[in-house]
Amino acid sequence: xxxxxxxxxxxxxxxxxxxxxxxxxxxxxxxxxxxxxxxxxxxxxxxxxxxxxxxxxxxxxxxxxxxxxxxxxxxxxxxxxxxxxxxxxxxxxxxxxxxxxxxxxxxxxxxxxxxxxxxxxxxxxxxxxxxxxxxxxxxxxxxxxxxxxxxxxxxxxxxxxxxxxxxxxxxxxxxxxxxxxxxxxxxxxxxxxxxxxxxxxxxxxxxxxxxxxxxxxxxxxxxxxxxxxxxxxxxxxxxxxxxxxxxxxxxxxxxxxxxxxxxxxxxxxxxxxxxxxxxxxxxxxxxxxxxxxxxxxxxxxxxxxxxxxxxxxxxxxxxxxxxxxxxxxxxxxxxxxxxxxxxxxxxxxxxxxxxxxxxxxxxxxxxxxxxxxxxxxxxxxxxxxxxxxxxxxxxxxxxxxxxxxxxxxxxxxxxxxxx
Ligand code: 7TS
Numbered sequence: 001x002x003x004x005x006x007x008x009x010x011x012x013x014x015x016x017x018x019x020x021x022x023x024x025x026x027x028x029x030x031x032x033x034x035x036x037x038x039x040x041x042x043x044x045x046x047x048x049x050x051x052x053x054x055x056x057x058x059x060x061x062x063x064x065x066x067x068x069x070x071x072x073x074x075x076x077x078x079x080x081x082x083x084x085x086x087x088x089x090x091x092x093x094x095x096x097x098x099x100x101x102x103x104x105x106x107x108x109x110x111x112x113x114x115x116x117x118x119x120x121x122x123x124x125x126x127x128x129x130x131x132x133x134x135x136x137x138x139x140x141x142x143x144x145x146x147x148x149x150x151x152x153x154x155x156x157x158x159x160x161x162x163x164x165x166x167x168x169x170x171x172x173x174x175x176x177x178x179x180x181x182x183x184x185x186x187x188x189x190x191x192x193x194x195x196x197x198x199x200x201x202x203x204x205x206x207x208x209x210x211x212x213x214x215x216x217x218x219x220x221x222x223x224x225x226x227x228x229x230x231x232x233x234x235x236x237x238x239x240x241x242x243x244x245x246x247x248x249x250x251x252x253x254x255x256x257x258x259x260x261x262x263x264x265x266x267x268x269x270x271x272x273x274x275x276x277x278x279x280x281x282x283x284x285x286x287x288x289x290x291x292x293x294x295x296x297x298x299x300x301x302x303x304x305x306x307x308x309x310x311x312x313x314x315x316x317x318x319x320x321x322x323x324x325x326x327x328x329x330x331x332x333x334x335x336x337x338x339x340x341x342x343x344x345x346x347x348x349x350x351x352x353x354x355x356x357x358x359x360x361x362x363x364x365x366x367x368x369x370x371x372x373x374x375x376x377x378x379x380x381x382x383x384x385x386x387x388x389x390x391x392x393x394x395x396x397x398x399x400x401x402x403x404x405x406x407x408x409x410x411x412x413x414x415x416x417x418x419x
Contacts, residue, residue: 014313021398023048023305034368037403042187042347042394043372044237045218047298051241054301055294066293067266067284077293084296085283087303092232093223094249098282101248101255102291105235106214107137109248110181112286113210113231114141116261117254118179124150129172129207130181132158132384133189136377138181138212151178158384162189162339170201179208184216188378188392189339190322190347192220199228208254214238214246218396219318219345221311224249236295240396241302245295248286255282264288314397318346321395325404332411338385346395349376352411355418357391363417367410 021027024046029036038046058080064073066081088100103109118128128142132155139153146153154177156169164182173180180202185192195211202209210231216222218239224232231254235246250258260267260279267288269278279285306314325348329335334353352360361373372392375382382388393407 014310015317015397017317017398017400020309021400023050024398025049025052027398031368031370032366034366035406037367037369037406039393039395039399039403039407040370040372041218041396041399042215042238042392044243045240045396046398047242048240048301048305050301050305051298055242055298058294058297063294065290080297080300081291081293084300087300088247091222091303091306092249093225095225096252099249099252099255101250101283101286102296103233103246103248104244104292105237105246106135106212106233107141107235109231109233109246110138110210110212111141112248112261113179113233113250114145116258116286117208117231117250118151119145119149120259122149122151122178125176126151126178127154127174127176128152128179128181129154129156129169129177131156131164131169131183131193133162133164133186133191133378133381134181134183135187135212135214136379137214138183138210139380142181152176155380158191158381161341162186162191162381162385163341164191164193164198166194166197166201169198173201173205173207177205177207179210181210181212183212183214184222185213185219185345185347186339186378186381187215187347187394188349188376188381188390189341190344190349191339191341192216192343192345195229196227203228215345215347218306219311219315221315230254236299236302239302240305242292242295242298245292245299252282255286258286260285260288262286262288265290309397317397318395318399321399321401321404322346322348324401325393325395328404328408332408334415338381338387338390347392348394349390349392351387351390352415355415357389359418360391360411360414363414364407364410367406367413369407369410371407 026046062073062076064077066078085100089097157165199209209229211229213234217234232249237243271277336351338349357373374389
């Protein structure tokens with residue numbers, strides 16, 4: 001008989017934790033002889049059976065290239081691929097499937113906007129405004145673009161809690177501001193940004209907005225029309241789906257006016273040496289080459305998982321875990337939580353006096369506990385808080401307070417060893 005997972009304090013009744021955990025085969029495995037405690041979902045979430053099976057089912061039964069063949073397998077693959085687009089549209093509440101471009105993930109989506117939306121019209125001295133808490137994938141594409149065009153990258157500050165200073169962001173908007181890029185939920189701090197408010201401010205000043213939703217999608221309901229953003233990017237692997245697939249949402253009028261980014265098959269209407277080339281309609285104009293078909297199909301299953309489990313139930317469950325971990329960790333001498341925003345996603349970044357984060361990560365791993373250590377691809381955040389690195393625990397729908405206790409035990413042992 002398997003023991004039920006004990007929850008202390010009782011977690012939200014809306015989420016059947018035991019049933020959710022049973023959907024994730026990897027949670028059965030042991031690491032260094034101990035049951036796996038996976039607290040690194042912000043790096044990549046684990047996959048439920050429905051995702052694994054959807055991918056396997058595609059390869060086993062109807063593997064074919066999409067949008068090309070008239071044969072039965074290709075028709076089935078194309079239908080499943082396009083169903084994923086419709087599922088994504090519906091989840092984001094986008095107005096049209098033409099607004100959903102499949103990409104490799106968040107990083108590629110941001111690069112697409114930088115190179116296809118901004119680059120053709122960006123002038124020297126134009127400005128791009130981002131925040132101090134961005135992941136490198138929402139910094140470096142803009143730095144590259146500034147080098148290519150002579151545009152200027154401006155950075156809106158954060159405060160000691162790791163909250164965005166919206167007033168200062170507003171003051172940094174000028175006549176030359178062409179785009180505001182901001183993370184929805186910070187991977188390094190957990191901060192949930194007031195995206196709708198910033199988008200409203202940007203709209204009043206006729207500035208385009210891009211939201212990096214990589215860390216938001218698994219935790220909160222996202223409605224791009226309610227947020228009022230122009231572009232929204234995410235990766236399926238952080239929301240229980242496969243790696244190598246994600247999407248860019250873009251307002252149709254903007255996407256329509258943008259030139260293609262990469263050239264190749266699938267994105268064309270007509271290719272001729274004499275007459276030149278004309279391009280396919282949205283969204284295919286931005287999807288050159290054979291796409292990640294299995295990934296898109298797996299992503300549909302990930303949306304099924306989120307819907308079936310209930311994104312609000314997941315959010316409440318994770319908020320309980322966050323509160324539980326925060327209270328216990330605040331009581332540990334010498335431990336400092338980096339990122340104490342009032343509105344936080346399920347991430348706790350921390351430092352421990354006298355212990356390097358990497359050593360903490362290595363020692364807790366011996367106890368079966370997976371945590372992330374380092375700069376979390378957000379070096380400017382580390383610089384702001386004047387730390388070289390942090391250790392970070394992050395939660396998914398399958399985590400329990402019991403697991404947090406296992407982590408805390410392992411952390412105490414690490415501290416004793418390193419003292
Ligand atoms: N944006 C945010 C906020 C992220 O957290 C990440 C990945 C990315 C963008 C990039 O996503 P990708 O799928 O295109 O690679 N964040 C992390 C992390 O926190 N630990 O490992 C990867």
